[in-house]
Amino acid sequence: MTTVATRAAARTAAKPATMAQALNRAMRDAMAEDPTVHVMGEDVGTLGGVFRVTDGLAKEFGEDRCTDTPLAEAGILGTAVGMAMYGLRPVVEMQFDAFAYPAFEQLVSHVSRMRNRTRGAMPMPLVVRVPYGGGIGGVEHHSDSSEVYYMATPGLHVVTPATVEDAYGLLRAAIASDDPVVFLEPKRLYWSKSDWSPENPAAVEPIGRAVVRRGGRSATLISYGPSVPVCLEAAEAARAEGWDLEVVDLRSLVPFDDETVCASVRRTGRAVVVHEATGFAGPGAEIAARVTERCFHHLEAPVLRVTGFDIPYPPPMLERHHLPGVDRILDAVARLQWEAQS
Amino acid sequence: MTVQELPGAASYRPVPPPAWKPRTDPAPLLPDPEPYRVLGTEAAGGFAPDVLRRLYAELVRGRRYNTQATALTKQGRLAVYPSSTGQEACEVAAALVLEERDWLFPSYRDTLAAVARGLDPVEALTLLRGDWHTGYDPREHRIAPLSTPLATQLPHAVGLAHAARLRGDDVVALAMIGDGGTSEGDFHEALNFAAVWQAPVVFLVQNNGFAISVPLAKQTAAPSLAHKAVGYGMPGRLVDGNDAAAVHQVLSEAVARARRGGGPTLVEAVTYRIDAHTNADDATRYRVDDEVEAWRRHDPVKLLERELTERGLIDEDGIREAADQAEDMAARLRERMNADAVLDPMDLFTHVYAEQTAQLREQAAQLRAELDAEAEGDDR
Numbered sequence: 001m002t003t004v005a006t007r008a009a010a011r012t013a014a015k016p017a018t019m020a021q022a023l024n025r026a027m028r029d030a031m032a033e034d035p036t037v038h039v040m041g042e043d044v045g046t047l048g049g050v051f052r053v054t055d056g057l058a059k060e061f062g063e064d065r066c067t068d069t070p071l072a073e074a075g076i077l078g079t080a081v082g083m084a085m086y087g088l089r090p091v092v093e094m095q096f097d098a099f100a101y102p103a104f105e106q107l108v109s110h111v112s113r114m115r116n117r118t119r120g121a122m123p124m125p126l127v128v129r130v131p132y133g134g135g136i137g138g139v140e141h142h143s144d145s146s147e148v149y150y151m152a153t154p155g156l157h158v159v160t161p162a163t164v165e166d167a168y169g170l171l172r173a174a175i176a177s178d179d180p181v182v183f184l185e186p187k188r189l190y191w192s193k194s195d196w197s198p199e200n201p202a203a204v205e206p207i208g209r210a211v212v213r214r215g216g217r218s219a220t221l222i223s224y225g226p227s228v229p230v231c232l233e234a235a236e237a238a239r240a241e242g243w244d245l246e247v248v249d250l251r252s253l254v255p256f257d258d259e260t261v262c263a264s265v266r267r268t269g270r271a272v273v274v275h276e277a278t279g280f281a282g283p284g285a286e287i288a289a290r291v292t293e294r295c296f297h298h299l300e301a302p303v304l305r306v307t308g309f310d311i312p313y314p315p316p317m318l319e320r321h322h323l324p325g326v327d328r329i330l331d332a333v334a335r336l337q338w339e340a341q342s
Numbered sequence: 343m344t345v346q347e348l349p350g351a352a353s354y355r356p357v358p359p360p361a362w363k364p365r366t367d368p369a370p371l372l373p374d375p376e377p378y379r380v381l382g383t384e385a386a387g388g389f390a391p392d393v394l395r396r397l398y399a400e401l402v403r404g405r406r407y408n409t410q411a412t413a414l415t416k417q418g419r420l421a422v423y424p425s426s427t428g429q430e431a432c433e434v435a436a437a438l439v440l441e442e443r444d445w446l447f448p449s450y451r452d453t454l455a456a457v458a459r460g461l462d463p464v465e466a467l468t469l470l471r472g473d474w475h476t477g478y479d480p481r482e483h484r485i486a487p488l489s490t491p492l493a494t495q496l497p498h499a500v501g502l503a504h505a506a507r508l509r510g511d512d513v514v515a516l517a518m519i520g521d522g523g524t525s526e527g528d529f530h531e532a533l534n535f536a537a538v539w540q541a542p543v544v545f546l547v548q549n550n551g552f553a554i555s556v557p558l559a560k561q562t563a564a565p566s567l568a569h570k571a572v573g574y575g576m577p578g579r580l581v582d583g584n585d586a587a588a589v590h591q592v593l594s595e596a597v598a599r600a601r602r603g604g605g606p607t608l609v610e611a612v613t614y615r616i617d618a619h620t621n622a623d624d625a626t627r628y629r630v631d632d633e634v635e636a637w638r639r640h641d642p643v644k645l646l647e648r649e650l651t652e653r654g655l656i657d658e659d660g661i662r663e664a665a666d667q668a669e670d671m672a673a674r675l676r677e678r679m680n681a682d683a684v685l686d687p688m689d690l691f692t693h694v695y696a697e698q699t700a701q702l703r704e705q706a707a708q709l710r711a712e713l714d715a716e717a718e719g720d721d722r
Contacts, residue, residue, distance in 0.1 A: 064508050070538055075497050075531030082501020085486065102527070109491045110498070117475035117487055120693040154694055178696040208699070255699035
């Protein structure tokens with residue numbers, strides 16, 4: 001039987017969906033399935049979020065389930081902790097990466113360790129959604145890549161999607177998780193599109209599994225979030241120079257999928273870690289060390305890093321010089337011909 | 343120039359959106375200038391004798407608990423104990439005004455409140471003993487973990503009370519904090535959220551005069567800490583924190599208001615920390631003996647004992663009975679605390695995540711091997 005609803009669904013299914021829509025759909029589905037799921041944050045209600053990721057949730061589920069809070073990040077996350085203590089599953093939005101810092105104490109001192117300090121009696125099933133990273137011409141404090149702060153805090157899962165499909169699947173998994181998840185949304189990918197159909201959502205993706213986005217034999221590009229499309233572009237460009245690059249999308253920074261990453265590096269013998277966060281003590285340092293420890297005898301060259309510079313996030317007019325682009329990745333790939341150089 | 347005369351004053355309060363509700367609760371926001379007192383006043387006559395007797399028994403037990411725990415610190419059985427001697431009236435009243443379904447959010451100094459609420463005294467001390475941080479299931483007792491970071495447990499209390507209200511439960515949360523903690527950002531954010539959401543929360547500030555060594559005058563320029571409530575749109579109450587009946591009454595009223603949907607209250611209990619901040623502190627560096635002696639004369643246990651005696655609600659036997667019960671509690675605590683805690687090192691990895699990550703499994707295997715090697719070494 002063809003109803004009006006399914007015909008409408010067929011029409012929308014034909015339209016490519018954006019990552020923002022996939023995230024929205026993930027929250028909608030989770031809220032519809034589980035009455036304990038609550039969305040909260042500054043501007044998430046009536047406005048639907050400054051990126052419209054929570055669009056329509058307040059209308060559909062009421063202001064008690066999708067709540068505009070006072071403008072206070074520590075308060076937003078702190079009250080979410082109390083709500084989780086009472087059995088709710090809060091999904092908290094921090095409007096921009098650098099706005100989340102006031103909530104850092106709550107995250108580090110309570111959210112991340114509540115399960116541990118109560119010896120399992122009081123888990124913290126909450127999600128902190130953080131739109132992060134640059135590339136959208138944002139002014140100061142709107143473009144930070146803050147993942148390493150979260151990665152360094154035991155008790156937190158740190159997840160970041162690079163595709164529309166993963167945005168849905170990973171956010172569903174994050175909301176379903178009994179542990180706190182810092183869900184980093186690459187804001188320059190909010191408007192990226194795919195044929196993913198919001199009417200027929202992809203399966204929920206378990207947290208902690210990396211994926212090979214593109215197979216290759218000459219070297220592995222290890223990346224996540226906003227840098228994954230850049231790596232895929234670089235891999236295409238590298239073909240002209242005879243390089244067949246594999247691209248691994250980590251998807252989850254914590255827990256880290258050593259298995260998928262190392263399997264790839266053992267195949268290719270060479271690796272470059274690519275991310276837009278700063279390089280010094282950045283995520284790439286950890287990843288390069290792990291790969292070296294586990295794959296040393298398979299490596300034909302040192303694991304290289306292509307990262308943002310070790311500077312405070314630059315003004316928008318200069319950000320293209322800071323963000324790792326295709327050329328910088330290709331330069332690194334060229335440096336992987338270690339024997340020729342040494 | 344008043345606010346109404348300022349340019350743009352017409353739009354000072356924007357057109358309220360549909361969900362906006364003006365405050366309708368008739369309770370005045372400003373605290374009385376003098377701390378509210380019951381003991382030694384006419385108000386005491388109207389107080390239920392049973393409540394006074396119960397408060398007295400708990401005060402005596404609480405005082406003994408404080409001295410015993412302090413002694414255990416000296417014997418090395420506790421890593422640290424922030425004594426609440428002198429503040430027992432606040433601790434005990436906070437516990438007694440709550441129903442079983444309500445929640446208590448204590449700070450690190452509020453072990454006594456948790457015990458008065460019925461928590462096993464040893465379980466209440468695991469954090470301070472160096473054993474696992476929270477020795478009890480917070481949900482079972484409806485007592486949040488003792489919070490060491492200052493004021494951070496206040497937004498938790500607000501969130502929990504808000505969640506309870508959303509679920510249709512008439513649960514109240516009572517959050518405890520010291521005077522120093524009121525300078526923290528989380529204090530402000532919690533009070534603001536509570537007032538905006540009209541959450542059923544009671545904030546109890548135990549103003550004991552010092553944040554470790556820093557006196558209140560260096561902490562705030564407000565007329566009182568209770569005055570801080572006004573700016574958030576909630577009532578502020580000032581109470582004599584050594585007057586157990588007064589604290590009990592003020593907190594009871596605040597809890598009742600919260601339960602019937604009247605929103606949050608900020609209560610400042612003016613009291614004094616007789617002991618040092620902890621055993622690591624030297625209180626003689628920042629305060630004088632005369633001051634301590636003056637507060638000793640205003641002792642919460644003696645105040646209530648005098649009231650009960652004068653009104654014939656307790657006699658010598660009753661006083662001795664309370665003391666004996668407290669002594670029993672102390673003896674049991676001593677005995678149990680003198681037994682060494684047995685901890686399993688492998689538990690280090692058990693409760694970091696719901697499921698151990700591959701990385702933690704590797705590290706657990708490493709520790710297991712180290713422990714096995716150690717055990718083998720012992721056998722040789």
